[in-house]
Amino acid sequence: MAIAMPQAERAPNRDRLALVLGIAAAVLLLIALLLMNRLESRYAFLTLGAFVLVSAFFLTLTYPKRPYIAFIFPAVVIYTMFVIFPAGAAFRYSLYNWTGLGPATDFIGAGNYSEILRDPQFRDALWNNVQLFLAIFVIQNAIGLPIALALDTKLRGHEFYRSALFLPVIVSLVATAYIWQIILGPNIGMLNPLLVDLGHPEWQRDWLADTFLTFKLIWIVQAWQHIGVPIVIYLAGLQSVPTDLKDSARVDGGNSWQVFRGVTFPMLAPAFTIITITTFIAMFRAFDIPYVLGGPGGAPDGTTDVLSLVIYREAFGLGGIVGSQYRQGYAVAAGVVMFAFLIVAVSIQAIILRRREVAM
Amino acid sequence: MSSGAIDAGTLPASVSRKRRSLKDTLVSITIHALLILAVIFALLPVVLAFLASFKSLFDFYDNPLGLPAKWEWHNYTSVWREAHIADYARNSVIVTFVSVPLIVVLSCLAGYGLTRYQFRFSRTIYLYFLAGLLIPIQLTILPSLLQMKALHLVNTHAGLITLYTALGLPFSVFLMAGFMNTMPGELAEAARLDGAGELRAFWDVVVPLTKPALATVAILNGVSIWNEFFLALILSPGTPTLQVGINNLRGYYSTEWGYIFAGVMVAALPVILAYVLLTKQFIRGLTAGALKG
Numbered sequence: 001m002a003i004a005m006p007q008a009e010r011a012p013n014r015d016r017l018a019l020v021l022g023i024a025a026a027v028l029l030l031i032a033l034l035l036m037n038r039l040e041s042r043y044a045f046l047t048l049g050a051f052v053l054v055s056a057f058f059l060t061l062t063y064p065k066r067p068y069i070a071f072i073f074p075a076v077v078i079y080t081m082f083v084i085f086p087a088g089a090a091f092r093y094s095l096y097n098w099t100g101l102g103p104a105t106d107f108i109g110a111g112n113y114s115e116i117l118r119d120p121q122f123r124d125a126l127w128n129n130v131q132l133f134l135a136i137f138v139i140q141n142a143i144g145l146p147i148a149l150a151l152d153t154k155l156r157g158h159e160f161y162r163s164a165l166f167l168p169v170i171v172s173l174v175a176t177a178y179i180w181q182i183i184l185g186p187n188i189g190m191l192n193p194l195l196v197d198l199g200h201p202e203w204q205r206d207w208l209a210d211t212f213l214t215f216k217l218i219w220i221v222q223a224w225q226h227i228g229v230p231i232v233i234y235l236a237g238l239q240s241v242p243t244d245l246k247d248s249a250r251v252d253g254g255n256s257w258q259v260f261r262g263v264t265f266p267m268l269a270p271a272f273t274i275i276t277i278t279t280f281i282a283m284f285r286a287f288d289i290p291y292v293l294g295g296p297g298g299a300p301d302g303t304t305d306v307l308s309l310v311i312y313r314e315a316f317g318l319g320g321i322v323g324s325q326y327r328q329g330y331a332v333a334a335g336v337v338m339f340a341f342l343i344v345a346v347s348i349q350a351i352i353l354r355r356r357e358v359a360m
Numbered sequence: 361m362s363s364g365a366i367d368a369g370t371l372p373a374s375v376s377r378k379r380r381s382l383k384d385t386l387v388s389i390t391i392h393a394l395l396i397l398a399v400i401f402a403l404l405p406v407v408l409a410f411l412a413s414f415k416s417l418f419d420f421y422d423n424p425l426g427l428p429a430k431w432e433w434h435n436y437t438s439v440w441r442e443a444h445i446a447d448y449a450r451n452s453v454i455v456t457f458v459s460v461p462l463i464v465v466l467s468c469l470a471g472y473g474l475t476r477y478q479f480r481f482s483r484t485i486y487l488y489f490l491a492g493l494l495i496p497i498q499l500t501i502l503p504s505l506l507q508m509k510a511l512h513l514v515n516t517h518a519g520l521i522t523l524y525t526a527l528g529l530p531f532s533v534f535l536m537a538g539f540m541n542t543m544p545g546e547l548a549e550a551a552r553l554d555g556a557g558e559l560r561a562f563w564d565v566v567v568p569l570t571k572p573a574l575a576t577v578a579i580l581n582g583v584s585i586w587n588e589f590f591l592a593l594i595l596s597p598g599t600p601t602l603q604v605g606i607n608n609l610r611g612y613y614s615t616e617w618g619y620i621f622a623g624v625m626v627a628a629l630p631v632i633l634a635y636v637l638l639t640k641q642f643i644r645g646l647t648a649g650a651l652k653g
Contacts, residue, residue: 033507035510036506036507036510036511037503037506037507037510038510039506039509039510040510041511041512044510044511045511057538063558066477066479067473067477067558068473068474068477068479069473069478070473070481071469071470071472071473072469072470072473072474072485074466074469074470075466075467075469075470075489075529075533076470076485076488078522078525078526078529079489079492079526079529079530081507081526082500082504082507082522082523082526082527083492083500083526083529083530084488084491084492085494085503085507086500086501086503086504086507087495087499087503087505089506090499090500090502092501093502093503094630098425100502100505100506102507144397147395147398150391150394150395151395151421155388155391155392155633156392157392161395161398162643163639163643164399164402164403165399165402166382166639166642166643166646167402167403167406167632167635168406168631169646170408170583170587170631170635170642170646171587171628171631171632172586172587172603172627172628172631173391173587173589173590174589174603174606174607174627175587175603175606175624175628178409178606178620178621178624179405179406179408179409179628180405181617181623182405182408182409182412183405183408185617185618187420187615188412188420188424188617190408190424190425193424196453216492224402224405224467225610228402229646229647232643232647233647238648244416252497253618270456280495284496285497285498287589287590287591288370288590288603289591304480307498309411311498312590315502315594318595328502331502331504332502334499335496335499335501335502336499338496338498338499339494339495339496339498339499342494342496343494346494348633349562355616
């Protein structure tokens, strides 16, 4: 008993010390991050060193009673430092006329935002993202869904078909853009010689420099790379539809279309929601294929421009062209607008599609 | 699939069966034909690019669709040595094969901590990670670039590894926590009661049971990091990964497309080969990744 007493007394002390150390670690991390944003490298490193030291003490103290803190700690710290903090900092930089070359000092309030709202290149790029999404949306439901329905019948070779159709998904978007040069490219493309062989030489053109067609071809290239994902998700959704449900509908005299419309399609609603939202997000983040095929300027004539290209171009200019401006404050503000747009659009879609799921 | 359900009632059974089987055969042939067409559309560009990577420039014009007249292995040796593809490949390998284990370990630990212990803020921290799924890289990239400058990590492997790891965490933690929630908790409890330390219980009992989720996290992050372009282009033009590197080839070779496609194949073939070997796991991993957001 006499021995137990001091231990029992020490425990609350220990907790209090741990709490102090934990708060100290958090403060040190915040200071280090703020120093980084001011490009004070040496002090940032010193503070980070102190943070690591304090954290080590903190974790040793808490581990015996609360081991979960040590399990979660590294992931939380790295995620906070390199995702959450930069996201927060973005809102601050968007209020500055900032070149990105040094710390931000020239505060201009909402100036970047009001400029974005009046900027035709931003509006056009946003519209292109919308078109890209709509095109892929139509293609994946008009082509991807029937393919999934066909594969769901477990016809011979269905696993081969599925694997082959999914393969483009793992090809990088940059490689995809290059691979498609072999069909569409002006020098090596096969489409033009093919048209000559088919007896229509007048249909030949420079497919990647056509103000009307090039962006539409980018839809097809994006769809080629992306469509495996909706096929596989629809297929998983279909396999969750009980077969007896379909059979009983058919016995009741429904034809294939009626069975699909009345039984299968409503059961696919959750898959439809997931596919629509993920495609939306993917197409609003699109960068690689337009960048490789149209360059940072969205050639020809800005017709292939998308939001990510605008952000890239404002931040880094047109790839080494002398005199091009570095307007990273503006670019960050464009990123914030894109982020806000994504959140609002995805929430609206989620609400509408969820309601539909329930209604059906 | 069958579409003969309606006439079944109106015709004598034998006639109907015969007609249905003929109709079914026709339908089935049409479906197969359409699927084969889709497969050709999916695979042909890759196959053509693969063949093109062995062609000489003349060959491109003489027979665009056929096999190479002479297989030019020289294309590969040339890009590998002259155009620094060897360096780019090394960068990609280092960055991918360091980031992925880091993500796997960190997300596994965090997922375990969040689901297997009852404490006040576990739900809050889980939601804190989920919030990261909504943050697009386009929002964080420029502040991150400044941070990397301050830490002298621009144009280094460590810089790319740091950001890829951090960006991979939210979704990986989400996947790991989701998987561990479905796992019976008693096993780790039992190990703990047997006197095994927390880490022992975690390592000996939890990790082996979590292998499928670990594989999903590893494949998803491995493919997306290997294929990533935007971040690598901005953060690390001085130590280009393959995706940035093949984009440099156009400047280096201008119209020598045989070389360019050899570079493209060096970037694409490792993932394609891995996919052919582990098709099921890849499809599972990447469709899990599609659920992001």
